[in-house]
Amino acid sequence: MRKILLVMVFVVTLLWGCNKQVVDFTYAYEYAIVKLPNGKVVEGKLQSWNDYEGEQLQLVIDGQTYLVNSMNVVMMTHDPEAKR
Secondary structure, three states: OHHHHHHHHHHHHHHHHOOOOOOOOOOOOOEEEEEOOOOOEEEEEEEEEEEOOOOEEEEEEOOEEEEEEHHHEEEEOOOOOOOO
């Protein structure tokens, strides 16, 4: 039992030391940039978003709904152009 605890402490310490995020609890995104199949790029404030099994995301930006592959989307917690 003691060996298991020591191994767990070692693994957690190693991951923290490597600056790795084991679990991501960020689910609130405000802004998205989407690359469409025709090459057009759409960006704007997210009104809502949904994820589905696999790699699909449904995003609503400025009243328009987009169903895209997650590889073509960047979602952020803030508008990169907004002044802080």
